[in-house]
Every structure is written in structure tokens, then in C-alpha cells.
Amino acid sequence: MNERDIILGCKANDKKCQEALVKQYSDSLLSVSYRYSKDIHEAKDHLQDAFIIIFKEIKGFRMDSGSFEGWMKRIVARSAIKKYKRKRTFYEFSMSENVKELSSKAKAYDKLKVDEVLLLIKSLPEGFREVLNLHVLEGYSFQEIAKLLNITDSSVRSRLSRARKTLIKRFEKLNTFDTNKISHHPLDE
Amino acid sequence: MTPKEFDTLLRSLLGSHKIPVDGNEMWIGVQNKLSKKKKRRGILFFFLGIGLIISASLIGTQVYSPILPQSLYHKVSLESPSSITPHKKREQSRTNTSLVSSGDKPTNKPIYLAHKHEANLSGSISTKPSSIPETQVRKEVTTTNQASIPSLSYPTHPILKILPSIPAIEIALVHTINNLKSIHLSQIFTAKENNLLSGLNLKNNWSLGFVFAYGKHHNSFQRSSDLRKNFYQTTRNTHETPLEQLNVGLTLRKDINKQLFFSSGIAFFRRTDIYTDTIFSLKKNLVTNIYKTYVGANVEAAYPTSLSISESIEEVSVYKVYNNYSGIEIPILLGYNYPFGSNALQISLGTSLHYRTSTKGFTTYEYQAVKLPDFSYGEQTVYPQMLYFTALGKLHFEHTYSAKTRAYLGITAEKSIGNILSKASGLSHQYQGLAFEAGFRYLLH
Numbered sequence: 180m181n182e183r184d185i186i187l188g189c190k191a192n193d194k195k196c197q198e199a200l201v202k203q204y205s206d207s208l209l210s211v212s213y214r215y216s217k218d219i220h221e222a223k224d225h226l227q228d229a230f231i232i233i234f235k236e237i238k239g240f241r242m243d244s245g246s247f248e249g250w251m252k253r254i255v256a257r258s259a260i261k262k263y264k265r266k267r268t269f270y271e272f273s274m275s276e277n278v279k280e281l282s283s284k285a286k287a288y289d290k291l292k293v294d295e296v297l298l299l300i301k302s303l304p305e306g307f308r309e310v311l312n313l314h315v316l317e318g319y320s321f322q323e324i325a326k327l328l329n330i331t332d333s334s335v336r337s338r339l340s341r342a343r344k345t346l347i348k349r350f351e352k353l354n355t356f357d358t359n360k361i362s363h364h365p366l367d368e
Numbered sequence: 369m370t371p372k373e374f375d376t377l378l379r380s381l382l383g384s385h386k387i388p389v390d391g392n393e394m395w396i397g398v399q400n401k402l403s404k405k406k407k408r409r410g411i412l413f414f415f416l417g418i419g420l421i422i423s424a425s426l427i428g429t430q431v432y433s434p435i436l437p438q439s440l441y442h443k444v445s446l447e448s449p450s451s452i453t454p455h456k457k458r459e460q461s462r463t464n465t466s467l468v469s470s471g472d473k474p475t476n477k478p479i480y481l482a483h484k485h486e487a488n489l490s491g492s493i494s495t496k497p498s499s500i501p502e503t504q505v506r507k508e509v510t511t512t513n514q515a516s517i518p519s520l521s522y523p524t525h526p527i528l529k530i531l532p533s534i535p536a537i538e539i540a541l542v543h544t545i546n547n548l549k550s551i552h553l554s555q556i557f558t559a560k561e562n563n564l565l566s567g568l569n570l571k572n573n574w575s576l577g578f579v580f581a582y583g584k585h586h587n588s589f590q591r592s593s594d595l596r597k598n599f600y601q602t603t604r605n606t607h608e609t610p611l612e613q614l615n616v617g618l619t620l621r622k623d624i625n626k627q628l629f630f631s632s633g634i635a636f637f638r639r640t641d642i643y644t645d646t647i648f649s650l651k652k653n654l655v656t657n658i659y660k661t662y663v664g665a666n667v668e669a670a671y672p673t674s675l676s677i678s679e680s681i682e683e684v685s686v687y688k689v690y691n692n693y694s695g696i697e698i699p700i701l702l703g704y705n706y707p708f709g710s711n712a713l714q715i716s717l718g719t720s721l722h723y724r725t726s727t728k729g730f731t732t733y734e735y736q737a738v739k740l741p742d743f744s745y746g747e748q749t750v751y752p753q754m755l756y757f758t759a760l761g762k763l764h765f766e767h768t769y770s771a772k773t774r775a776y777l778g779i780t781a782e783k784s785i786g787n788i789l790s791k792a793s794g795l796s797h798q799y800q801g802l803a804f805e806a807g808f809r810y811l812l813h
């Protein structure tokens with residue numbers, strides 16, 4: 180089933196097409212969801228919620244308006260952020276545990292570099308991480324982020340700049356990265 | 369590294385990043401969440417319904433409370449309880465403590481609205497609101513000093529004439545279990561349903577009823593033999609139909625006199641069928657949404673006989689069915705009332721005669737409507753002529769706390785006597801139903 184059939188089927192509320200959509204795009208959308216989640220289980224949970232929103236909003240999607248996958252990624256990101264806002268339970272990232280988790284996964288998927296970068300992004304403070312993910316990876320504009328997070332444009336710019344700086348520093352240290360030496364909380368920096 | 373270079377690096381690394389996940393597991397999770405969401409929506413509607421009833425009742429009380437002219441206020445204040453003579457007091461106590469039967473002044477009469485769900489051969493349900501006449505004789509003690517209140521002047525606009533004078537709300541929860549069993553086919557249809565019934569007494573013998581029903585039904589169907597093979601050649605081997613339904617309705621009733629009542633109603637009905645069909649070990653899932661609007665009129669004459677005429681339009685995504693329903697129901701209730709203090713216990717046993725026919729003969733529709741092209745072509749008659757008897761047992765307990773409040777509990781059991789013969793298919797069915805009810809009435813004045 181190609182993308183066009185899936186979209187048309189989902190617009191008509193066809194269960195088979197919805198199933199095909201979930202199966203076809205789960206891998207790539209889970210990556211987005213994971214960037215905003217505490218762990219992989221929570222990421223899956225967020226993604227399932229996001230799929231329900233996608234089914235609801237797909238009627239308004241126009242074929243000529245751009246990438247379908249990009250459109251879905253934006254919904255996944257927006258849904259995850261809204262969920263956190265509602266719950267007010269921002270997770271506290273424990274780097275040592277996640278390094279172990281990701282390292283074992285990285286070996287399995289042979290994508291060590293990507294997972295390490297992902298780990299570093301997740302180690303950023305909540306506000307920084309959200310802005311960085313939304314702007315750099317999901318393509319949200321400053322105004323859109325400001326509206327979504329209920330902050331000013333200048334705060335968005337400032338957070339993004341600081342997120343980049345922090346991440347570049349950590350990224351440059353990546354070669355000497357030793358998981359055993361990191362025992363403190365990254366938010367204490 | 370410049371910010372732009374950094375952004376590009378991140379995008380190249382994570383833009384197409386994927387985390388492998390089991391698609392089936394994800395899809396099952398999505399489906400579970402979807403069904404939970406539907407349940408939550410049902411609960412939301414339930415509370416919304418309660419909110420609406422209470423708001424409507426309160427608005428009715430606020431807006432249509434009689435306004436006494438200044439001169440009448442003066443008159444009332446002159447006839448304060450302290451100025452009433454002992455002779456007048458005795459007269460009032462005689463007036464205020466009286467037996468009130470169901471046919472008496474409607475301002476003191478509670479409204480009883482019920483929806484019956486009838487299952488036909490194919491397992492679909494028709495909704496027919498009907499007023500169930502109240503038979504119990506109730507001892508009411510009113511504390512209002514009616515003798516000292518002069519007659520009040522109301523607005524004379526015809527619409528305003530039916531608006532609340534002494535509003536009352538009644539909320540009843542009814543849990544019903546129905547069971548329809550086919551004799552020739554192993555088909556069992558069970559329905560479990562919760563109804564919220566409420567009513568509001570209006571002016572000039574008018575009353576308004578509101579029903580909110582949310583139920584779950586289950587239809588299990590299996591062809592057990594070759595009987596009626598030709599007729600049922602289009603049916604599946606087995607199917608399971610768990611379904612959820614929502615029913616919201618409004619009924620306006622006019623008590624013309626003690627023996628004659630007229631009611632008219634409108635109802636909205638939504639049902640979602642999840643149809644699992646098993647054919648040669650292959651399972652098919654089909655979700656059908658049915659929306660039905662009901663507009664009907666009900667005349668009850670020479671109580672307890674009632675004549676019902678209703679018109680409804682059923683819309684399933686593909687087809688439309690216009691149904692006419694007319695029938696006579698004669699519930700003969702042999703009741704025994706045991707009033708003690710402010711309590712009342714009623715035990716009833718009776719028989720009712722049901723006759724149903726379609727005014728336009730048989731209304732037919734095609735099975736193609738349910739989008740099963742391979743096994744689904746055929747015709748099925750809906751609303752066939754039927755004549756059947758039902759044995760009815762009813763136990764009703766009521767406690768009156770004050771003139772304003774009363775609560776009741778009841779159980780009703782019904783069973784068809786002999787078989788219900790469907791002339792269209794020649795098949796026989798048996799029907800049994802059980803209903804539990806709990807109600808609370810509160811007069812607002």
C-alpha cells in the first residue's frame with residue numbers, strides 16, 4: 180500500500196489503512212517521540228496517543244502541502260509536549276542509566292553515533308531540549324515554538340543558542356566520553 | 369563548529385533516525401487506546417446529561433416562578449400562619465393530607481418515561497419511547513400552606529402556558545438486561561443498558577421527560593442446523609456483535625384527563641457495531657455506525673391500554689430505512705398496594721398483549737448495506753407482524769421522605785408465553801427481560 184492510498188484510506192476512516200500507517204511509520208515516528216520521553220516505553224505510549232491525533236487530523240491534510248512524514252513528526256512532537264505540559268511531570272534524566280540503556284541498544288542496532296547524540300540531547304535541560312528538538316529537527320519556527328511553549332520569541336532564541344553551545348561542548352568531548360566517570364546529574368552543570 | 373553546521377549535523381544524524389518497533393504491538397496499543405477513549409466519551413455524555421437536566425430545572429424555577437403583584441404580597445402577609453384560626457388550620461390539614469392517584473393533578477404527579485429496546489431477527493434494535501402509566505396509589509402529605517395563597521396570574525402567551533409552574537425533577541436509573549433467544553437458530557441477543565430517566569412537571573397538565581441511555585449489547589449468532597437453509601443462505605456461520613449505543617431523547621406529554629394521555633417525543637440514537645465474523649476460521653472485523661432519529665407520538669387511552677404510532681428514520685452509512693410502527697399494548701396489571709406510613713409496596717403480576725405491524729407492509733433493505741459483498745447479498749424483512757403474550761412480574765418499593773422527596777426501587781421481569789412467531793421468516797423466538805430501577809424524586813418548589 181503506497182502513501183497516497185494510506186492517506187486516502189485514513190481520511191475515510193478505513194481501519195486497514197490506519198493499521199498500515201501505524202506499521203509503516205512507527206519506526207521513524209518513535210524516534211521523534213523518544214526525544215521527548217523518559218524511556219522507550221513512555222515513547223511508545225506517547226506515539227500511540229499521537230497516532231490517534233493523526234487519525235483525527237488527517238482529514239485536514241492536503242497532499243500538496245509537503246511531506247506527510249514531516250507533518251506526522253510535527254504532530255508527534257506537539258502531542259508529546261502537550262502531554263508533558265498537562266501532566267507537569269518533567270522527567271529527570273539520569274545519564275548513567277540511559278547511557279547503559281543506549282549503549283546496549285547501540286550495539287544491537289549498530290548505530291552508536293546516533294544514539295550517543297540522542298543521549299546528549301536528552302541530557303539537556305528540559306527547556307533547552309524542547310526548543311532544540313522543535314526548531315532543528317521538527318522545523319518549527321520561533322513563533323510557533325513560542326506559542327506552543329507559552330514563552331516569548333526572545334526566550335526561544337536564547338534557549339536555542341544556549342542549547343547549541345552546551346551540546347557542541349559535549350559533542351566535542353564525545354571522543355573522551357566514558358560512561359563510568361559520569362555519576363553526577365547533568366542538570367547540575 | 370558554527371550553529372548552522374551543527375544543525376545540519378544533527379539533522380543528518382537524526383533526521384532519518386529510526387527505532388525499530390513491532391508494528392503489530394503498536395497497532396494493538398492504538399486500538400486499545402481508541403476503545404478507552406470511546407468509553408471516556410460515554411461517561412462524559414452521561415455527566416453532561418445530568419448537568420443539562422439540573423440546569424434546565426434550575427432555569428425553569430428561576431424564570432417561571434410566579435410573580436406576585438404588590439397587592440397580593442400584602443394580602444398574603446395579612447393571612448400569615450399566626451392569623452389563621454384553629455378552625456382554618458383543621459380545614460387545611462384535611463385538605464393537605466389526601467390520597468393522590470396517578471390520574472390526579474399533574475403538578476403532583478411524577479413523570480415516568482421509558483425507552484423500550486426491541487430486538488428483531490437480525491439483532492438490530494428499535495427504540496420506542498413510551499410512557500409507562502403509574503399505577504400505585506400514593507399517600508402524599510403536602511406541607512405547603514395552599515389555602516392561604518391566592519391564585520396567581522401567569523403570562524398568557526400560549527407557549528408560556530406549558531412552562532413550569534411547580535417544577536419537579538425526577539431522576540431514575542434503570543439497569544435492564546434483555547435476552548432474545550431464537551428457537552431454530554442458536555442466536556442469543558443480550559443487552560445490558562443503563563438509562564437515566566428524568567422528568568419535569570410543567571404547567572397546564574404538560575410534562576417533559578428526558579432520557580439518557582448508554583448500553584452495551586452482545587449478539588452471538590451461530591447457525592446450528594440446516595433448518596431454514598434457504599432463508600438464511602446469506603448469513604455467516606458465526607458472528608459476534610458487541611456494540612455500544614447512546615440514546616438521548618426528549619418527550620413532551622399532555623394529560624388530557626385522567627384516562628387520556630398524549631405524548632410525543634424526539635430521540636437521537638447512535639450505535640457502533642463491531643462486527644466480528646468468522647467464516648472458515650477467517651475473522652473479519654467491521655465497524656458500522658448507525659445513527660437514528662426518532663419522532664413519535666403515543667396516545668394512551670382508557671388506561672391501561674395504549675396505542676402507539678411512531679415514525680423513525682434509520683441511517684446507516686449506506687442505506688436509509690423509514691419505519692412505521694403502530695401497535696397496541698394492553699398491560700393488565702393485577703396490583704396489590706400495601707401502604708404503610710409513607711412507604712408503599714406494590715406487587716404486580718399480569719399479562720400483556722403485543723401486536724406489532726408495519727403500516728406499509730414489510731419494509732425491506734439489503735444486506736449489502738453492511739459492506740460484506742461476498743456473503744452479504746440478500747433481503748431481510750424488518751418489523752414483521754407479530755402477536756405474542758408476555759408474562760410480567762413487577763415489584764416496586766417506594767419510600768416517601770417528605771412532600772418534596774421520594775425514592776423508589778423496583779424490579780420487573782418479563783417473559784414471553786410460548787413462542788414469538790415471526791410471519792416473515794417463520795421462525796420462533798423467546799424473549800425474557802429483567803429490569804432494575806432506582807429513582808429519586810425531588811420537587812423544587
